[in-house]
Structures are given as structure tokens and as C-alpha cells.
Amino acid sequence: MNPSTTTPSDTATAHADAGAGPPEGSSAGSALEARDISAWFGDNKVLERVSLAVRSGMVTALIGPSGCGKSTFLRILNRMHELVPSASMSGQVLLDGVDVYGPGQRITDSRRRIGMVFQKPNPFPMMSIADNVLAGPKFVGMRLGRSERDRLVEECLTKAGLWREVKGRLRAPGGALSGGQQQRLCIARSLAIRPDVLLMDEPCSALDPTSTRRIEETIQQLADEVTIVIVTHNMQQAQRVSQECAFFLAEEGTPGRIVEYGPTRRVFESPTDQRTLDYVHGRFG
Numbered sequence: 314m315n316p317s318t319t320t321p322s323d324t325a326t327a328h329a330d331a332g333a334g335p336p337e338g339s340s341a342g343s344a345l346e347a348r349d350i351s352a353w354f355g356d357n358k359v360l361e362r363v364s365l366a367v368r369s370g371m372v373t374a375l376i377g378p379s380g381c382g383k384s385t386f387l388r389i390l391n392r393m394h395e396l397v398p399s400a401s402m403s404g405q406v407l408l409d410g411v412d413v414y415g416p417g418q419r420i421t422d423s424r425r426r427i428g429m430v431f432q433k434p435n436p437f438p439m440m441s442i443a444d445n446v447l448a449g450p451k452f453v454g455m456r457l458g459r460s461e462r463d464r465l466v467e468e469c470l471t472k473a474g475l476w477r478e479v480k481g482r483l484r485a486p487g488g489a490l491s492g493g494q495q496q497r498l499c500i501a502r503s504l505a506i507r508p509d510v511l512l513m514d515e516p517c518s519a520l521d522p523t524s525t526r527r528i529e530e531t532i533q534q535l536a537d538e539v540t541i542v543i544v545t546h547n548m549q550q551a552q553r554v555s556q557e558c559a560f561f562l563a564e565e566g567t568p569g570r571i572v573e574y575g576p577t578r579r580v581f582e583s584p585t586d587q588r589t590l591d592y593v594h595g596r597f598g
């Protein structure tokens with residue numbers, strides 16, 4: 314669907330501009346498609362038939378005011394929503410065409426293919442830097458020899474932009490790093506399971522501007538090989554790191570929906586919906 318035809322009520326499917334095409338050189342990662350996702354906490358419906366086709370090898374930003382369901386949507390993509398006792402959902406999440414909620418699909422398989430980085434850096438503080446990186450593979454049952462482990466630690470820390478800063482102290486505890494370094498360690502930990510998709514929920518909101526910039530560089534470098542979906546409240550960040558952008562909104566007690574989706578530049582510079590225009594210009598939210 315061309316976003317110019319996307320109306321506020323037309324939330325059934327949101328695809329980016331068909332004619333826009335992926336940026337040159339972006340072909341890696343996996344395609345992720347959410348279809349008709351609705352979500353509840355108890356009786357409270359917080360998402361209403363949200364559909365979103367995330368293109369592979371790109372960064373997609375989810376923006377919108379607080380409470381409109383961005384984090385819930387993100388957590389549905391890798392089956393974390395179901396861990397909340399009162400939570401329920403309907404719809405499909407297709408990873409390379411296969412519904413991660415389909416019969417026979419295991420939650421561990423989804424976690425292995427779809428990694429997550431949280432708002433607050435959460436390394437294991439007493440565990441060494443190297444063991445933090447290896448914690449993900451260990452958790453999902455990957456068996457690695459000593460040299461494979463060493464290679465994986467270096468590879469993931471390099472990709473996360475942290476290797477040069479920590480290569481001389483891999484046995485130091487993860488908790489001894491700065492906040493920005495801890496977040497890059499968490500990114501390295503997520504990469505160690507070799508995910509196809511990396512979900513990031515406001516990964517810079519607890520960081521200073523320098524660390525934020527460093528993480529943004531890391532995101533841009535990673536986009537060549539992993540599909541990234543990032544929730545951010547920072548409009549400049551959305552424009553700096555993403556190629557595509559979805560604007561979520563929950564109006565007057567109604568569940569969250571996608572108002573508009575498309576190439577980030579178009580969403581920010583010439584949105585089709587007045588509410589998108591108002592939001593990206595800081596007039597509400």
C-alpha cells in the first residue's frame with residue numbers, strides 16, 4: 314500500500330512506499346511482518362489490529378506518545394508479551410513468512426532469531442564482560458568450543474563498537490563499565506545468538522549524548538546485517554538512524570494504532586496525516 318493512501322482508520326496494513334525501494338546495499342536480515350495485532354492487559358485493549366511490514370536489512374523506528382503501545386507491540390514481536398500473566402493478543406507475526414505464534418513454534422526459537430535490547434542497560438553486573446557476551450548463546454543452548462567462544466566474544470564486541478575499549482579487560486565485571494558501554498555490551502550479548510532481527514526499546518534513553526551518538530553509530534553499522542526495529546521518543550534520533558518510521562497513536566482512551574508509516578524522511582517532512590505532522594513537530598505527546 315502506498316502511504317499516500319493510508320488514512321487514519323486504515324490500520325489494517327501499513328507498508329512503506331512501494332516505489333521507495335530499499336537503500337542501496339541493504340539486503341541482509343530477515344523480513345518481519347505483523348498482521349492484525351491486537352493486545353490486551355486483562356480487559357484493557359491497548360493495540361487495535363496493528364499491521365506492519367518491516368523490511369529486511371533496515372532500521373524501522375516506532376514513534377508516538379507515551380502509552381500508545383509501542384513497547385507492547387515490540388514485545389509481541391519476540392513473544393515477550395505472553396510472559397505477563399494478564400496479557401493476551403491476537404494476530405500473526407511472520408518471520409520470513411512463518412508465524413512465530415503458529416502451531417509447533419517454540420518461544421525459544423523466536424528468542425533466538427529475534428533479539429532484544431532494553432531501555433535500561435541490563436548486563437549481569439558481577440559476570441565478566443566476556444561471559445556477559447556468552448550468556449545469550451549459553452541460555453539458548455549453543456555449544457561452543459574455547460576458540461569459538463573467544464572468536465564470538467571479539468566479533469560481537471567489535472560489532473557493538475566496544476572491542477577497542479574492553480579488549481584488555483575481558484575478565485572485568487560487566488557492572489564496572491559506564492552506562493553507554495554497558496548498553497553496547499548488551500547489544501553484543503544480543504548479537505551473540507546471531508539474531509535475524511534486533512528489537513531495541515528506547516536503547517539510549519538512559520544515556521548521555523556522547524554514549525547516545527556512539528550507540529546510534531553502532532545501530533547504523535549493524536543495519537547491514539540485522540533488521541532493526543527501534544522504539545524512540547527522540548525525533549532527531551528516529552531521523553538519524555531509521556530508513557522507515559511508523560507513528561503510533563492511542564486517541565482518547567482508544568487502543569493504539571498506526572496512523573502513518575513510510576520512509577522516515579517522508580513521514581517527517583511531508584506526512585499525510587495532520588496528527589503525524591503535529592507530533593513530529595512537538596505539538597503534542
Ligand SMILES: Nc1ncnc2c1ncn2[C@@H]1O[C@H](COP(=O)(O)OP(=O)(O)OP(=O)(O)O)[C@@H](O)[C@H]1O
Pocket residue numbers: 354359377378379380381382383384385386397
Ligand atoms: N504490564 C502491564 N500491565 C498492565 N498494563 C500495561 C502493562 N504494560 C503496559 N500496560 C499498558 O499498556 C498501554 C501501552 O503501554 P506501552 O508501554 O506499550 O506504551 P508505550 O507507547 O511503549 O509507552 P512509553 O512510550 O511510555 O514507553 C498503556 O496503557 C500501559 O499502561
